[in-house]
Amino acid sequence: MTSTYKSTFTEERNFTSSPYKSLHDNYVSNRPGLSRIKSFLLIMGCLTILGGLLAIALIEKLRNQEKIDEALNPNHTDTHEPVLNAEESRILLVESIPLWMDYGTNATFGEPLYKAWKDLISTATTQIDVASFYWSLTGEDINVNSSTDRPGRDILEQFKALPKRNVSVRVVASFPSIAPNSTDLRILKEHGVHVRRINFRRLTRGILHTKFWIVDRRHIYIGSANMDWRALTQVKELGVVLYNCSSLATDLQKIFQSYWVMGRPNATVPEPWPAFYDTSINAEQPLHLNLDTVPSRVYIAASPPAFCPDSRTRDLDAVLSVISQAQQFVHVAVMEYYPASKFFYHHRYWPDIETALKRSAFERGVAVRLLVSCGRDSDPAVLPFLKSLAALDYPSENISIEVRLHIVPVANQTDIPYSRVNHNKYMVTDKTAYIGTSNWSADYFNTTAGVGFVVSQDAVNSSSPGETLVGRLRAVFERDWSSQFAVPLEKLGHNPDCAFS
Numbered sequence: 001m002t003s004t005y006k007s008t009f010t011e012e013r014n015f016t017s018s019p020y021k022s023l024h025d026n027y028v029s030n031r032p033g034l035s036r037i038k039s040f041l042l043i044m045g046c047l048t049i050l051g052g053l054l055a056i057a058l059i060e061k062l063r064n065q066e067k068i069d070e071a072l073n074p075n076h077t078d079t080h081e082p083v084l085n086a087e088e089s090r091i092l093l094v095e096s097i098p099l100w101m102d103y104g105t106n107a108t109f110g111e112p113l114y115k116a117w118k119d120l121i122s123t124a125t126t127q128i129d130v131a132s133f134y135w136s137l138t139g140e141d142i143n144v145n146s147s148t149d150r151p152g153r154d155i156l157e158q159f160k161a162l163p164k165r166n167v168s169v170r171v172v173a174s175f176p177s178i179a180p181n182s183t184d185l186r187i188l189k190e191h192g193v194h195v196r197r198i199n200f201r202r203l204t205r206g207i208l209h210t211k212f213w214i215v216d217r218r219h220i221y222i223g224s225a226n227m228d229w230r231a232l233t234q235v236k237e238l239g240v241v242l243y244n245c246s247s248l249a250t251d252l253q254k255i256f257q258s259y260w261v262m263g264r265p266n267a268t269v270p271e272p273w274p275a276f277y278d279t280s281i282n283a284e285q286p287l288h289l290n291l292d293t294v295p296s297r298v299y300i301a302a303s304p305p306a307f308c309p310d311s312r313t314r315d316l317d318a319v320l321s322v323i324s325q326a327q328q329f330v331h332v333a334v335m336e337y338y339p340a341s342k343f344f345y346h347h348r349y350w351p352d353i354e355t356a357l358k359r360s361a362f363e364r365g366v367a368v369r370l371l372v373s374c375g376r377d378s379d380p381a382v383l384p385f386l387k388s389l390a391a392l393d394y395p396s397e398n399i400s401i402e403v404r405l406h407i408v409p410v411a412n413q414t415d416i417p418y419s420r421v422n423h424n425k426y427m428v429t430d431k432t433a434y435i436g437t438s439n440w441s442a443d444y445f446n447t448t449a450g451v452g453f454v455v456s457q458d459a460v461n462s463s464s465p466g467e468t469l470v471g472r473l474r475a476v477f478e479r480d481w482s483s484q485f486a487v488p489l490e491k492l493g494h495n496p497d498c499a500f501s
């Protein structure tokens with residue numbers, strides 16, 4: 001995976017003249033202060049009317065071009081959903097643990113990802129929408145002959161069979177694909193699946209890196225796993241499945257729809273997005289619901305900003321607000337942490353998350369733990385930044401910042417490229433769980449499409465923390481942090497499975 005991501009981005013770097021730049025700049029500056037709103041009320045009023053007319057014109061245009069969508073989703077223009085969810089929703093923490101990783105006898109794990117995906121597929125009766133960076137569900141795709149691709153093959157077979165069960169399936173993936181030899185999408189098309197590929201490089205100079213499913217407009221999956229056989233047996237992944245939550249599924253559908261319309265040939269990013277894409281669920285106004293009977297508040301954040309109406313919380317803002325609200329601890333597990341931009345700007349420092357972490361530790365005495373992955377393909381450029389964070393750890397001054405590297409043993413699986421790595425991207429605090437799809441580096445929040453699922457629960461201190469998602473995620477972090485696979489920076493000796501050593 002890594003080298004191909006890199007080559008994708010290398011091409012991006014050469015893509016210098018962007019017609020979208022001015023659009024982005026407008027977008028960012030289009031948020032005047034209150035005093036300005038007053039002084040320009042009249043102008044704004046006129047602009048609002050004009051904007052409204054333009055939006056209506058745009059919706060009409062989209063509608064004409066979206067006959068296929070309407071056939072698939074006759075009700076896709078519903079815009080108002082309640083911020084209270086009456087359903088009894090269930091949430092599962094799902095994990096994929098690479099084969100032959102020995103955690104000892106007493107370790108507990110989330111629901112296996114393979115089972116969670118199979119259950120979602122068998123639950124479906126009308127519709128599944130899938131957003132994934134790419135598809136590669138068989139070993140042949142990457143010239144590997146390994147029986148560990150069996151679960152992946154099975155998922156592909158099950159997707160092929162869905163249209164025959166009258167379940168309509170839509171798939172969006174990134175273009176150009178980093179799995180050029182995969183035949184999955186062609187095979188799915190032949191079986192009646194609707195497929196679109198989005199050229200994010202042209203649209204925002206990024207990629208579509210998001211990963212989620214929406215099933216029957218009621219159930220959702222969000223997590224780190226791509227539609228890749230290695231995600232089921234060779235790469236460590238983490239995500240959530242939320243059952244029976246139409247409000248949030250409808251909300252996520254808007255993000256899916258924004259990708260779907262941008263998958264048309266020559267599509268351009270609308271500015272602003274039509275009112276259909278507005279959301280009433282965000283950081284300021286989360287959805288209140290019971291998850292397994294536990295009172296909870298949830299919302300979905302997204303990136304890049306160019307794909308977010310004002311009402312959608314940006315993924316970076318979600319990360320920063322979760323960190324700043326923590327009172328006791330912030331535990332972060334990400335594939336990569338890199339406080340800089342690598343691709344949009346080559347080599348520009350980007351301290352947003354770094355500052356938030358240091359401020360929490362220094363000003364509020366919050367205990368920060370960072371578990372960052374190191375695999376055979378990791379970029380050693382991140383190591384100095386990790387060391388600088390760890391250097392701030394100073395218990396006698398009540399500053400607690402600890403950094404460990406998560407190393408998945410390659411074992412005898414040396415012939416499988418871009419595997420044997422912890423691909424998780426989540427954070428847990430004393431009250432909130434954040435489960436995302438992005439690395440923590442500038443480009444992922446600025447130009448690349450991703451989503452973050454945020455759950456806050458007050459009952460974390462209740463007698464059985466295992467009953468809350470936040471409690472379960474905390475336990476997963478503790479399990480990994482105290483396992484033999486988490487190596488403190490200063491104890492990193494020679495380890496061929498980690499590119500930093």
Ligand SMILES: *[C@@H]1O[C@H](CO)[C@@H](O)[C@H](O)[C@H]1NC(C)=O
Binds near residue numbers: 335
């Ligand atoms: C981000 O994560 C991907 C895998 O998800 C990895 O290949 C890539 O090198 C990482 N880092 C950056 C800065 O893109």
Ligand SMILES: *[C@@H]1O[C@H](CO)[C@@H](O)[C@H](O)[C@H]1NC(C)=O
Binds near residue numbers: 073074075
């Ligand atoms: C669309 O809405 C109508 C009326 O509210 C309802 O009967 C129908 O089942 C809905 N269709 C879908 C696919 O949700």
Ligand SMILES: *[C@@H]1O[C@H](CO)[C@@H](O)[C@H](O)[C@H]1NC(C)=O
Binds near residue numbers: 104105106
């Ligand atoms: C595993 O759990 C059992 C029963 O709770 C306990 O007796 C045993 O010491 C635990 N083993 C380890 C390695 O923690």
Ligand SMILES: *[C@@H]1O[C@H](CO)[C@@H](O)[C@H](O)[C@H]1NC(C)=O
Binds near residue numbers: 142180181
């Ligand atoms: C795709 O297949 C070609 C021809 O077999 C091979 O040279 C190339 O390395 C393959 N690409 C990937 C990404 O596996």
Ligand SMILES: *[C@@H]1O[C@H](CO)[C@@H](O)[C@H](O)[C@H]1NC(C)=O
Binds near residue numbers: 145146
């Ligand atoms: C894959 O490996 C198995 C056993 O290791 C072997 O029987 C089979 O012929 C191989 N398939 C290919 C296409 O090389």
Ligand SMILES: *[C@@H]1O[C@H](CO)[C@@H](O)[C@H](O)[C@H]1NC(C)=O
Binds near residue numbers: 164165166
């Ligand atoms: C699918 O829909 C068609 C046409 O409505 C119907 O004839 C067929 O029995 C349905 N198949 C299943 C498996 O529900």
Ligand SMILES: *[C@@H]1O[C@H](CO)[C@@H](O)[C@H](O)[C@H]1NC(C)=O
Binds near residue numbers: 090243244
């Ligand atoms: C979802 O709700 C329905 C009833 O509306 C129930 O039958 C089903 O078991 C629920 N699903 C899950 C996974 O809890």
Ligand SMILES: *[C@@H]1O[C@H](CO)[C@@H](O)[C@H](O)[C@H]1NC(C)=O
Binds near residue numbers: 265266
């Ligand atoms: C997309 O743009 C290209 C080049 O401007 C043009 O040749 C092509 O006809 C356009 N395609 C559609 C579907 O509009």
Ligand SMILES: *[C@@H]1O[C@H](CO)[C@@H](O)[C@H](O)[C@H]1NC(C)=O
Binds near residue numbers: 396397398
């Ligand atoms: C650190 O925290 C402890 C407990 O809150 C407090 O007693 C101590 O004075 C603090 N030390 C410093 C250097 O602030």
Ligand SMILES: *[C@@H]1O[C@H](CO)[C@@H](O)[C@H](O)[C@H]1NC(C)=O
Binds near residue numbers: 100
């Ligand atoms: C790798 O090791 C595991 C566990 O020891 C074994 O089951 C498996 O067959 C081995 N695979 C290969 C390709 O040697």
Ligand SMILES: *[C@@H]1O[C@H](CO)[C@@H](O)[C@H](O)[C@H]1NC(C)=O
Binds near residue numbers: 021341345442443
């Ligand atoms: C994010 O992208 C915008 C253009 O879309 C650019 O102006 C800005 O400098 C970028 N920020 C970072 C940190 O890369």
Ligand SMILES: *[C@@H]1O[C@H](CO)[C@@H](O)[C@H](O)[C@H]1NC(C)=O
Binds near residue numbers: 458
């Ligand atoms: C949980 O308990 C700790 C100590 O017992 C307390 O400081 C903290 O405020 C509690 N958190 C919540 C969310 O109630």
